[in-house]
Amino acid sequence: MHPATPPTTNAPAGRNHRTALPRRRLLRGLLAVTVAAPLMFGAAACGDDDGGAADPNAPVKLSIFWWGGDARAKLTEDALALYTKKHPNVTFEKTWQANQGYFDKLATLTAGGNPPDLFQIDDNYLAEYAARNTTLDLTSYQKSGKLDTSKFPESLWQYGVVDGKLAGLAAGENTQGLVYNKTLLTKHNLPEPTTGMSWEEHIAWAEQVTAKTKVPGTQDPSADYKAFWVWLRQQGKDLYKGKELGFTAEDVTKWFDLWKGARDRKATPTADVIHEGNATDITKQLVVTGKAGTSWVWANQMPDLKKNTKDELGVIAYPGDPSAQWARASMYWSVFKGSKNKDVAIDVINFLNNDVEAVKLLGTDRGLPSNLDLRRVVSDDTTDPAMKQSIAVEAELTQKFGASPQVPIKGHSKVKSELIKAAENAQYGRATPAEAAAQFIEACKSAIA
Amino acid sequence: MALTTAPDPTRRGPGSDRAHAERRGPGRFRNSEGLAGYVFLSPWLIGLMGITAVPMLLSLYLSFTNYDILTPFSEVQWVGLANYERMFTADPSYWHAVRVTLTFALIAVPLKLAAALGVALLLNRAWRGVGVFRGLFYLPSLLGGSVALAIVWVNMFNRDGAFNSLLSLFGITGKPWVNDPDWALETLMVLAIWQFGAPMVIFLAGLKQVPTELYEAASVDGAGRFRQFRNVTLPMLSPVIFFNLVLETINGFQGFTAAFVLSNGTGGPVDSTLMYTLNLYITGFTDLNMGYASAMAWVFLLAIAVITAIFFSTGRFWVHYSDGEDR
Secondary structure (H helix, E strand, O other): OOOOOOHHHHHHHOOOHHHHHHHHHHHHHHHHHHHHHHHHHHHHHOOOOOOOOOOOOOOEEEEEEEEOOHHHHHHHHHHHHHHHHHOOOEEEEEEEEOOOOHHHHHHHHHHOOOOOOEEEEOOOOHHHHHHOOOEOOOHHHHHHOOOOOOOOOHHHHHOOEEOOEEOOEEEEEEOEEEEEEHHHHHHOOOOOOOOOOOHHHHHHHHHHHHHHHOOOOOOOHHHOHHHHHHHHHHOOOOOEEOOEEOOOHHHHHHHHHHHHHHHHOOOOOOHHHHHHHOOOOHHHOHHHHOOOOEEEEEHHHHHHHHOOOOOOEEEEOOOOOHHHOOOEEEEEEEEEOOOOOHHHHHHHHHHHHHOHHHHHHHOOOOOEOOOHHHHHHHHHHOOOHHHHHHHHHHHHHHOOOOOOOOOOOOOHHHHHHHHHHHHHHHHOOOOOHHHHHHHHHHHHHHHHO | OOHHHOOOHHHOOOOHHHHHHHHHOOHHHHHHHHHHHHHHHHHHHHHHHHHHHHHHHHHHHHOOEOOOOOOOHHHOOEOOOHHHHHHHHOOHHHHHHHHHHHHHHHHHHHHHHHHHHHHHHHHOOOOOOHHHHHHHHHHHHHOOOOHHHHHHHHHHOOOOOHHHHHHHHOOOOOOOHHHOOOOHHHHHHHHHHHOOHHHHHHHHHHHHHOOHHHHHHHHHOOOOHHHHHHHHHHHHHHHHHHHHHHHHHHHHHOOOHHHHHHOOOOOOOOOOOOOHHHHHHHHHHHOOOHHHHHHHHHHHHHHHHHHHHHHHHHHHHHOOOOHHHHO
16 A cells, blocks of 8 residues: 655656656556546436437447346346347347345446346336336337237236336246145155145145154245235235235234144244245255255246255145136346337347247246247247146146236335244244234335335 | 545554655655645545545435435435434334344453453463464454355354254254344354454554563562452553454444345344344345435444444543553
C-alpha cells in the first residue's frame, strides 16, 4: 500500500529524465481513474425503455439468466448455440447459478438497473415482479403470433397471467409429485403407494413402512406449501383468493394436526430430520439421503433426484383426489420490461418452446415441453428411465388435472417461509398445532398486506 | 466528487507519513506531497465514497420509503417513520432477532475473550515450539467468516457428525446440534469462540509489554501467581482488553456468514439462528422490503454506536494507561 519511496522525493528533480517517468505514469493513472469512475457510475443509470432494434440483422447480445444445475446449463447452452447458428447476429451473455440465492441476485441486478434481458422465474416470484412492472406484458406478442402458444394447453399459458397481463411464458409443465424409494419397499415386501390414496391411507402406509424398515415412512410435508396447497384444494379451499388468503386458521390447524398425528404414529422422521428435508436443495431430499421413504417434490425433479441415489425411485401424485393438482408452469421465461432487445428476447422464448430441435435438446429438464406436439416427440425419444417415469405420471395425471389456481400473489415468498417456521414450531413441539396456525395466519396477513 | 471532504490522510497511513511531511519543510513540497497523497489515496477514497458513503446516505433516505428493490427509484414513495414504527411496534420477528443477537454476543464475546486471554497466558512462556502452538491457535481465525468453515461446522455437529461420534465413544447419545432449535445458536457460539486467534495474538503482544520489574517487585512483596495476575497483569493489560472487547463485541453483533450457511439463509430451525444481520438480509432481499431493511440497518448502526460509547465512557474506570508513568 505504502510506496517504499514517497513519490514526491523525486519531484524536485523533475527535469531528470529517469524520475519523470513515474510521474507521468502517475498522471496517466489518475486520468484513467477520473475517466473510469463516471463510466462505472454512469452504467448503473442505463437500461431505460427503448423499443426493439430496427435492423433485424444488427448484432445483438442478449443477456439471459437462469437457475439450475450443470445438466440444465449444458442443455440450455446447447439450445442457445443452436439459436445463434440460425441467427448469427445474436449472441448470448449467459449467467446461471443454483436456485438458492437466485432471486436475491435477480432482485439486485434489477435494482442496479442492469437486469438480464431474459430470465427464468417461477410462480413463487412471478407476481412479485409482475406487480412491480418489472416484466414485459407478453400479450401483444402472443396475439401477433410472435409468441406462438397455439399448441400449448390453454391452462398452462394462462398460469402466467398476472392482473390480466401475460407476465411470463411457461418454459415447461410440471405438477406435484410424491417420490418414494422403490428399492426399500421391494426389499421389505411392502406395497408401493398409489395415486388416489387418501391422506389417512398414506399415513397408515408410512407407519407400516417405518415399522418394517426402520426408515421413517414418509417425510412430514406440513411445512411444504405445495403439499398444503393440494390438500387445501381438496377441502374446497385455495392458497389465495384474489388478494386474500384462501384459507383460515382452522384449516391450518387441521393440516398441522393431521401431521402431528403422523409424527406421533412414527410415520415420519423426527423434527430435526424433517427440518433437513425442508431445504429446497435436491441433494438434501430425504428420499435420496435415505432418511425417509418419500419426498414431496415436483414430478420433473425425478431425474435430478435419481442422480443422487442408487435406489430405484417411483413417483405418484400427492395423496387425496388428484384433481386438486393442475398443469403448473414449472417455471417461466420472462422479459425485462426495460430490455433493449425485446423482439429478440421474444423470438428466443418462442424458439426454446416451439422449435423441434431446441425442444428435443432441452428434453424435460424444465418440465414437460409446453408445446403438446413436441411433448409427444420428446416423450417418444426419451431414453432416461427417470425422465420416462416423470413423463408417465404427468401423462396419466393430465386426464385428472383440475383447473389452475391463480398465480400466487405478491408476498407469497414470505408466506412460504412463514409456513416453514410455523410448521417447524409444531414439529419441534414448541407450539400446539392451533398456536402454530394462529401464528402463521398472523404472519401471512402482514406479509400480503 | 468532493475530494475536499476527505479525511486527513495521515490518520489512515502509518504514522511515518506525518513525520515525513514535517521534515520536508517548505510549503511547495508539502503541497505537491499532499496532492500525491490524495492520488495514492484515490482508489480507497473513491471506494469509500462510491461503495460506502454514498450508498449509506442513500440507505438513510430509503429507510423512510417503501423501496422494494424492483421498483425504480423514481417511483419510490416517502412513508415517513412508518418503517421505524413497524420495527418497534408491529414486528415480533424483529425483536426475536434482537434477542438472538444479544444472547449470542453476551455469551460468545466474553467466552471468546477469556479463551483468547487464557491461551495467550499459556503461550507467553519460553517453551520449546511455542511458536508452532501460537501459529496453530491463530489458524482458525484466519479462516474468518468463511463459508467453507461453516459447512464443516454443519457436518461436524449434525446428528451423524464427528462430534456425536466422539460422544458415542463415551456412551453419550448426542443431539442433532445444528438442527435442534435449542442448540443451533450454541453451535454457532462455539464456532465463534473457537476462532479466538486474533484477540489472542493481540493479548500476546500486550503481555510482552508488561515490564518484568513489576512482577519482580510483586514477588518481592510476596504476591503469589494469582495476585500477580490480578494486580499486575490485568491492570497493565486493560487497554488491550478494552480494545479486544470493543472489537469483538462489534464483530459479535455482526455475525452473519455462519448463521446464513447453517440455516440455508433462513435463520432456522424455527428462527433460532436469526441473527440481526440475517433478518435484515432476508427482509431486504428475499421479502423485498428494502426500505424497511434500511431502517433496520440504521437502528443497528445506532445501537452499536451507543454500545461502543458506553464502553468508552465506562472505560476510564477500569482501563489503565501506563503512558504517564513511563515518561
